[in-house]
Amino acid sequence: MREALLDWFDANARAFPWRTAGPRDAYVVMVAEALLQQTQAARAVPAFLRFVARFPTPASLAAAPSEDVLAQWQGLGYYQRALRLHACAAVLLRVHGAAVPDDLAALQALPGIGRYGARAIAAQAFGRDVVAVDANVRRVGARLLALEAPGDLAIERGLEALLCSDATPALRGVSVTEALIELGATVCTPRAPACSLCPLRPACAGRSAPESYPGRRATRARLREVMHPLVARRGGRVALQRRPRSGRWAGLWGFPVAAAGEVPQGRTLAGFEHVLTHRTLQVRPRIVPPRRLSGEITWIPVSQVAAGGGDHPVAAVDRRVAERLLEVRPSGRGNDEVVA
Numbered sequence: 001m002r003e004a005l006l007d008w009f010d011a012n013a014r015a016f017p018w019r020t021a022g023p024r025d026a027y028v029v030m031v032a033e034a035l036l037q038q039t040q041a042a043r044a045v046p047a048f049l050r051f052v053a054r055f056p057t058p059a060s061l062a063a064a065p066s067e068d069v070l071a072q073w074q075g076l077g078y079y080q081r082a083l084r085l086h087a088c089a090a091v092l093l094r095v096h097g098a099a100v101p102d103d104l105a106a107l108q109a110l111p112g113i114g115r116y117g118a119r120a121i122a123a124q125a126f127g128r129d130v131v132a133v134d135a136n137v138r139r140v141g142a143r144l145l146a147l148e149a150p151g152d153l154a155i156e157r158g159l160e161a162l163l164c165s166d167a168t169p170a171l172r173g174v175s176v177t178e179a180l181i182e183l184g185a186t187v188c189t190p191r192a193p194a195c196s197l198c199p200l201r202p203a204c205a206g207r208s209a210p211e212s213y214p215g216r217r218a219t220r221a222r223l224r225e226v227m228h229p230l231v232a233r234r235g236g237r238v239a240l241q242r243r244p245r246s247g248r249w250a251g252l253w254g255f256p257v258a259a260a261g262e263v264p265q266g267r268t269l270a271g272f273e274h275v276l277t278h279r280t281l282q283v284r285p286r287i288v289p290p291r292r293l294s295g296e297i298t299w300i301p302v303s304q305v306a307a308g309g310g311d312h313p314v315a316a317v318d319r320r321v322a323e324r325l326l327e328v329r330p331s332g333r334g335n336d337e338v339v340a
């Protein structure tokens, strides 16, 4: 099965800039893995090229200010990934001589890497014969092994027993993990898997009813939350604040936000829903005079915020608030307050 899977990958894998033939730059693999955690591969390509051109080595990434790193991440969301990668580069420099370690335990000890990341990097950068379980591999494994409610460890062990040999996988230039990820993305898809094209079909215990594996997980009810961004404007600029380095939208710039439960005074701007992974935000911006804001404020052109913030990168929700502001015609009653 192992050879059939790797042969299939050789013939069918999509071309991506991080899938280079021959020895790979482990740092580049690490950047690609960070990008691919929450972003589809095709969408990640321009950001990947931009990122490795701007930060071609761990040293260049570690030396950059976090604003630069976040700016290169703009539009991809989940900005914590960028900050973790930045922190990772600093550890590589400080502890590992500016190189990515090839040892699983050392990889897993890096900031934000975890079990999946360590195994994915070890497999794809160093040819290690290990399985890393992401959503695609979880689905392929559950079907191949006919497991209805498997944990990731059961899938990892089951797939390694079936497909990994501890031989010399680097000679093939491709890892079982990368081939499984690609198979899950293109053949063993969530709906209507193309079993007739699958190299694992002869060994697949779930092929007669693939869509029953894995069984449905209980879906968590999506939480709803009200958010009141406070919008103050001077001429064509709006007041932004830097968010803390931990928590939602860490390190990004954004409109100040009213405390939870507070319903601020002020005119309203057209509200909207903003969907995050596990919750839906009911965004109800309030127009407030600048004196209403506390803390350090930076005035940024509203058009710049609507375009993502430039050197003051903002989250998508703040970009959407700025877009609504641009749709509003100022009243001309003064330049400190916008009337919606």
Ligand code: SF4
Pocket (backbone or CB within 6 Å): 140, 143, 144, 187, 188, 189, 193, 194, 195, 198, 199, 200, 201, 204, 205, 206, 207, 210
């Ligand atoms: S035979 Fe079908 S269900 Fe089984 S691994 Fe291949 S595509 Fe998935």
